[in-house]
Amino acid sequence: MSILVATNFSNLSYNAVLYSASLAKELKTKLILFNAFQVPDHASTARLSGTFVEGLIKKNRSRLKEMALDLIKKFDIQVEYKCKYVSLDQEVDRLMKAFNCRFLVIGMSSKSIEQNLLGNPATTLISMKRFPVLAVPIEAKFTGIKNILFACDLLQDIPLKTLAKLRDLAIRLKSEVTVFYVEQKITELKTLTQDEINNELEDVTILYKNVKSNTVIEAIEKEITKSNSDLLVMIPKKYGFWESIIHKSKTRVMASGLNIPLFSIPIE
Structure with missing residues (x-):
């Protein structure tokens, strides 16, 4: 059994990574880092070469590797990482099954009118109703769950x-x-x-x-x-x-x- 955590390298998602690492240590389970990325809208209209996309994947994979090694050192847990050029909701089902994950961890955005109207990645994944989702706000720090x-x-x-x-x-x-x-x-x-x-x-x-x-x-x-x-x-x-x-x-x-x-x- 593993825990899957989604990251886009933002402060919000990194806090979710740290929370999930503490939780993985507490539950004595493996942590899977996942980065799903897509190019910005203004760039997606341009014709992107395979070399360009591979370059982005290589860059993000390198950042994930560095993050994984840091988590292994700090939390003494097993960590794997995956990076793919795809939308998060398209790939997450496959990863949850492939790694036999208990649940998905993702950062929870702050409340705003825009969030209430349009939602956010956390609400999108919860709305899918296909697997447990742990949404972590940026203020949350793991000190145990009593x-x-x-x-x-x-x-x-x-x-x-x-x-x-x-x-x-x-x-x-x-x-x-x-x-x-x-x-x-x-x-x-x-x-x-x-x-x-x-x-x-x-x-x-x-x-x-x-x-x-x-x-x-x-x-x-x-x-x-x-x-x-x-x-x-x-x-x-x-x-x-x-x-x-x-x-x-x-x-x-x-x-x-x-x-x-x-x-x-x-x-x-």
């Missing part, structure tokens, strides 16, 4: 198989998990649902919180601060064509502007 906030919708069927990934992560990191449910009308958490969660998260310390709020996103943000959470976990729902047009994913919204990492686990 408190995990799992924000979920208990009115929908909880994908119990999906919780196995959360259980594995929580046990390996020795984390406490808070199951946090926000709704407009206060109701008691169903005993059956709690039992199912307890069974799926066996050996994990679990707390339950249920609050009333008309603004789900704000309620989650407040709970992150209140509970001193180190990681937010969410499960993006799958929607039909028409629903997807009018629905704004809470997970997608949260993947821009958080100050702690967001771990998105797709439904299986």
